Amino acid sequence: MSVTGVEGEERNDFTKAESAQIRKRSLRLLGSLLQPVRWQVALAMLVVVVSTAAQVAGPALIAIGIDRGLPALLSQDWVPLVATGVIYLVTGVIGAVLIAWYTVLSARISQAVLIDLRKRVFLHTQKLSLEFHESYTSGRIISRQTSDLDAIRELLDSGINQLVQGVLYMVFIAGALFLVDWTSGLVLFASLVPLFFLTRWFQKRSQTLFRQSRVASARLIVQFVETMTGIRAVKAFRKEKRNEKEFGGLVEDYRDVNAKVIQLFGIFDPGLILIGNVTVAAVLLVGGFRVVDGQLAIGALLAAILYARRFFDPMEEMAMFYNSYQSAAAALEKISGVLEERPSVPDPLKPVDLWEARGDVDFQNVQFAYKTDRVILPHFDLAIPAGQTIALVGSTGAGKSTLAKLISRFYDPSDGRVLLDDIDLRDLHPKDLRRAIVMVTQEAYLFSGSVADNIAIGKPEAGFDEITAAAKAVGAHEFIEALPNGYDTDVNKRGGRVSAGQRQLISFARAFLANPAVLILDEATSSLDIPSERLVQEGLQTLLADRTAVIIAHRLSTVAIADRVLVMEHGIIVEDGTPEALIAGTGRFAQLHAAWRDSLV
Amino acid sequence: MTAIAEHEHPPQSENNASGKRKSTFRTLLRLYPYAKPAMPRIYLGMLAALLAGLVALAIPQVLQWLVDGALSDGDSSEIWPAVLIVLGLGVLEAIMIALRRWFVLTPGTHIEARLRNGLYAQLQDLPVTFHDRWPSGQLLSRAVSDLNLIRRWVSFGLVLLVVNFLTIVIGFVILIAMNWFLGLIFLVCSIPIWIYGYVFEEKYSIIARRSQDQSGDLATAVEESVHGIRVLKAFGRGKYALKNFETQAESLRGTEIEKARAIAGIWLWLLLVPDVAFALCLMAGVWLAAQGQLTVGELVAFFATATVLRFPVESIGFLLSMTFDTRTATDRFFDILDTPNAITDPESPKTLTQPRGRLAFNHVHFRYHDSPERFPDLLDGVDLMLEPGETMALVGLTGSGKSTLTALTTRLYDVTSGSVTIDGIDVRDLTREELRGHLAMAFEDATLFSASVRDNVLLGCPEFAERSPESDAALDEALQIAQAGFVYDLPEGVDTKVGEEGMSLSGGQRQRLALARAVAAKPAVLVLDDPLSALDVDTEALVEAALRKVLSSTTALIVAHRPSTVMLADRVALLENGRVTAVGRHSELLNTNKHYTFVISSLEDEVRRESMRKEETL
The missing domain is CATH 1.20.1560.10 (ABC transporter type 1, transmembrane domain)
Known part of the structure; x- marks a missing residue:
């Protein structure tokens, strides 16, 4: 089975080769993220090495102060003591200043990496085809960009810092201890054995628990978001009590696994302290006898004890690193999977410009099938001359929307080609393509911002006059004026109150403002009330006069403004002709039309 | 363009808005x-x-x-x-x-x-x-x-x-x-x-x-x-x-x-x-x-x-x-x-043991609390009475407050003044739990939860939480009425998971499931907010035919945009300038009320007349 892209995201039974492939992909991504900041990383490393060394110098300097400074002072020689004190001060200042600098440096690095990754994922998901978005679901795309990025942020913010500082600290302390007294160094070395086993035990146990914790929290989030976005239905169908029970169960699962994680730390942390304290006792024992024998100075013994005690300080935080590393690694695997997805509707390598589109649309031997080989549209040819208005008729699932999406290049055909003014859509400059062809869909999505902002999506450089003109043309002006702040009304704040029909009008105005050569309307009037639809239809008469249009509508009323009707069934165009000719015939359309006429009173 | 503009923050709670910052200790x-x-x-x-x-x-x-x-x-x-x-x-x-x-x-x-x-x-x-x-x-x-x-x-x-x-x-x-x-x-x-x-x-x-x-x-x-x-x-x-x-x-x-x-x-x-x-x-x-x-x-x-x-x-x-x-x-x-909840259960709730389903709006006023003063109330004194078993279509222009009016029945919003009553009891005197048991809604934008089709449809019937022959029958019936037979062809039939985490369905399919959900609840009052907008003509006709059977025994309030939906109703109420200005049969209103004709008699009529003319000339 393939693990390319997002495939296999839900699996956890990878073969060795597959795991290696995924790991390689994550590492490649990580490498490419670190590449631009490599000099900053090098600088940060230098800073942290020097600062840690300065920090670790303390106990050794105390030893020197006691063992050399004191005897010298007794013979009235101030120099060794003052020198040691001054060096101590200087290392202290250097250590503190550099650590502070490192804190800012590492934040800069991690923020640079994060923003780079954020932009990449954002841009890439925008580039990925609609087909991908539909099958991968919006929820998962959003978690890639939010919770997964948070996991990586956590690793960069604290995890890496703790690891780097911790490892350096331990290495330097061990080194200093060997310098001060290598016998004590050996004792410390011996303590690494229980430390190793304790840490390994902790890692093994924590790995499963951390994974369970992530799963539990993901479930919790899904339930939460779904409740909040569907709150109307929740309330209307009295789902609150059941939800509380379900959510309570999820909260309890999450609590339970978290408690287990904390319990694990409850053993690990005291274990570390125990090992540290036993080591201190051992250093004292080994050192004490040698001080009595005169082989070791008292100051050196003190330094050895201080070092032994401080050696274990970073261990607990370093153990946390493994947690953040694990979630970040899992997140990176998923993100790199998304980034690996090739857009099935890629931008052209050598884009062809098209300044003024006429609007000739031509399907040449086009076939469309999903990845799964499910053929939606078998091979067909279709020419739509510039300026023609086409009505697409047929029942749900007949392939009308697919056909429309091929023209607007939301999908690319699996075979054959779709041409605009004799240029393959796949070669057309994306900017020109989007200027020439605009599709308005049933779900009229509004972004947060004002009504004017939302209309301006059609033409960002449009002035306010153009925006109001567009709104007037589609009959949206009146209701917009009636909103509390008119065109400046924030749609998000009143999101619940701009009705579905009003949303459709706004998105119509958007399309009107864009002024494309080819306009595709996919159920774009389904929620309009009749007067609005009438206005829109009247507007369409003029709007569509000099441009190509493809209209999908459930209501046959739309057919009135069409020059040509295509009836689709199971992905095949079964009838093609002028409305009059088809009505006069005995085909599918004639039947539909008759039924529709009877439905009107 | 600032379409994805920086989002304005939701209002803070009272004590924060006053600008006095509580000490850290007090807060904790x-x-x-x-x-x-x-x-x-x-x-x-x-x-x-x-x-x-x-x-x-x-x-x-x-x-x-x-x-x-x-x-x-x-x-x-x-x-x-x-x-x-x-x-x-x-x-x-x-x-x-x-x-x-x-x-x-x-x-x-x-x-x-x-x-x-x-x-x-x-x-x-x-x-x-x-x-x-x-x-x-x-x-x-x-x-x-x-x-x-x-x-x-x-x-x-x-x-x-x-x-x-x-x-x-x-x-x-x-x-x-x-x-x-x-x-x-x-x-x-x-x-x-x-x-x-x-x-x-x-x-x-x-x-x-x-x-x-x-x-x-x-x-x-x-x-x-x-x-x-x-x-x-x-x-x-x-x-x-x-x-x-x-x-x-x-x-x-x-x-x-x-x-x-x-x-x-x-x-x-x-x-x-x-x-x-x-x-x-x-x-x-x-x-x-x-x-x-x-x-x-x-x-x-x-x-x-x-x-x-x-x-x-x-x-x-x-x-x-x-x-x-x-x-x-x-x-x-x-x-x-700290956000105060304005819509709560009454202190001494009444109960409605045998709801007959008489739904009445009495001088109902409603305005959103943040709408500017210069604007009149969105609902400006609505009076409307639905007799038990009656189906009422609600017709009006986009933005006339139809959806808001339907939301008042189940207390998604509360009236600003006036009252909504079921069998004479103010909906605010019932617990929300009980009220929503008597009354089921289908919304235009259909929400499905990440659960099986079955659980989604039987959401309003807690008594069918366990699988049983009765619950299967209720499920099948609701699916049949809503013409949602497509679910049997899903990979796992009615047990297929839908919603954000499951199969993605088309707008029309989701709408039909939401309709099935409202129907399955077998409420005393059924409130449908433009429930058929995303359906194609054929399916719409089939759903309407099946709905007729249900509606004959249930009080129903249906927001309608199309004459075909209006045809389901016994009577039609016209909402205009925040009031119900006319109530009557579709054909009556069509002949007597100009605004009604404007709102409902479609270009479809015009088109039809035109196409008939054309046919005649042919």
Whole structure:
């Protein structure tokens, strides 16, 4: 089975080769993220090495102060003591200043990496085809960009810092201890054995628990978001009590696994302290006898004890690193999977410009099938001359929307080609393509911002006059004026109150403002009330006069403004002709039309 | 273009809006009721932690005894006892730390769970108007990361903050007792930490809140870019969306770096101060020892004690920042919990045992609380009566308040004045639970939950939670009425998971399932808010035919845009300028009411007339 892209995201039974492939992909991504900041990383490393060394110098300097400074002072020689004190001060200042600098440096690095990754994922998901978005679901795309990025942020913010500082600290302390007294160094070395086993035990146990914790929290989030976005239905169908029970169960699962994680730390942390304290006792024992024998100075013994005690300080935080590393690694695997997805509707390598589109649309031997080989549209040819208005008729699932999406290049055909003014859509400059062809869909999505902002999506450089003109043309002006702040009304704040029909009008105005050569309307009037639809239809008469249009509508009323009707069934165009000719015939359309006429009173 | 503009923040709760910032302590004290049952364990945890600190401070005393005794005398017999005492104290310290962790383990996680369940319950209880204003991303960050932080603070931050502070105080007393001069040097040197700690609070808590809000906004931008992907693609506006996203991401980055600077500032002092103190103490201590005012053992013990104190002193920094973060999180939590709920159950609810389904609107006024004064009420005195079993179509222009009127029946909103009654009882006198049991709704934008088709459809019938022949029959019937037979062809039939986490369905399919859901609830009153808008003509006709059967026995209020939907109704009510201006049969109104004709008699009629004319000429 393939693990390319997002495939296999839900699996956890990878073969060795597959795991290696995924790991390689994550590492490649990580490498490419670190590449631009490599000099900053090098600088940060230098800073942290020097600062840690300065920090670790303390106990050794105390030893020197006691063992050399004191005897010298007794013979009235101030120099060794003052020198040691001054060096101590200087290392202290250097250590503190550099650590502070490192804190800012590492934040800069991690923020640079994060923003780079954020932009990449954002841009890439925008580039990925609609087909991908539909099958991968919006929820998962959003978690890639939010919770997964948070996991990586956590690793960069604290995890890496703790690891780097911790490892350096331990290495330097061990080194200093060997310098001060290598016998004590050996004792410390011996303590690494229980430390190793304790840490390994902790890692093994924590790995499963951390994974369970992530799963539990993901479930919790899904339930939460779904409740909040569907709150109307929740309330209307009295789902609150059941939800509380379900959510309570999820909260309890999450609590339970978290408690287990904390319990694990409850053993690990005291274990570390125990090992540290036993080591201190051992250093004292080994050192004490040698001080009595005169082989070791008292100051050196003190330094050895201080070092032994401080050696274990970073261990607990370093153990946390493994947690953040694990979630970040899992997140990176998923993100790199998304980034690996090739857009099935890629931008052209050598884009062809098209300044003024006429609007000739031509399907040449086009076939469309999903990845799964499910053929939606078998091979067909279709020419739509510039300026023609086409009505697409047929029942749900007949392939009308697919056909429309091929023209607007939301999908690319699996075979054959779709041409605009004799240029393959796949070669057309994306900017020109989007200027020439605009599709308005049933779900009229509004972004947060004002009504004017939302209309301006059609033409960002449009002035306010153009925006109001567009709104007037589609009959949206009146209701917009009636909103509390008119065109400046924030749609998000009143999101619940701009009705579905009003949303459709706004998105119509958007399309009107864009002024494309080819306009595709996919159920774009389904929620309009009749007067609005009438206005829109009247507007369409003029709007569509000099441009190509493809209209999908459930209501046959739309057919009135069409020059040509295509009836689709199971992905095949079964009838093609002028409305009059088809009505006069005995085909599918004639039947539909008759039924529709009877439905009107 | 600022389509994905920086999102305006939801309004703050009352006490924040007044501009008075409560002290950190007062804010955190509000968590006390949630923590109260766990307080004994927390106190025990603090005690254990304090003992651990004292044990750690005792070890240097043993060292002093050893250095001044055995080591200076050259008597090795005292080494073993001293080492054993140090070992014993070391083991004791580990045990105390284990105890501390064991004591605080359960309280922390239970408080978190309690807060989370409380937040969820409150959010479910808050009216729809609240949810209209708050994006789910903002709510989610409160429910997850904020509460995580509070848990960590209660079981870790709070305990250590208290205990480390005590340890520092005790340690200083010991240091001063050993040698007042050295101790004083140490104490004076740490003054900058306390001053900086105070400055840090001010600075950090502001940045922390900004950072939390900005990441919430960024998440909202991401959500919009994904949910609005079709629009962005259709107009080729991906770049603009990216630019907006970048601006927001950049401001978050700026805030994060500012935050790092603040942290770096406190780190600087936290590391610098002990080192300066150590250096000064080293010089002074050795000098004192040379003067004979201090033994070498005391000098050793002094440094060993000061080293033990290093961690508590250093930890104060991150414990403080954690405390301020927690305070922000707590504020955000109570933002939600303090929001008053205007739509609640009555104190002494009435019950309706045998609902007949007479639905009446009496002088109903409604306005959104934030609509400007110059605007009249959206519903400006609606009077309408639905007899039991009657089907009423509600017709009016877009924005005339039809959806709002339907939402009043089930108390998604409450009337501003007037009343909505079922069988003469004000809907506000019933519990919401009961009211919503008598009344089922289908919305235009159909929401499906991540559950099986079956659970989604039978949502309104808790009695069918378990699978049984009766529930299967109810399910099949509802699916049949809504023409949702397509579900049997899904991979796992009615057990197929749908919703955000499951199969994605088309708008029309979702609408049919939502309709099936409303029908399956077999309510006394059925409220359908334009439930057929996304259906194609054929399916719509089939659904209507099947609905007729249901509607013959149920009171129903149907928002209608199409003549075909109106045909389902016994009578039609016309909503105009916030009032019901006409009620009657479709054909009557068509002939007598101009506005009605304008609203409903479609271009379809015109088109039909035209096409008939054409046919005639043919």
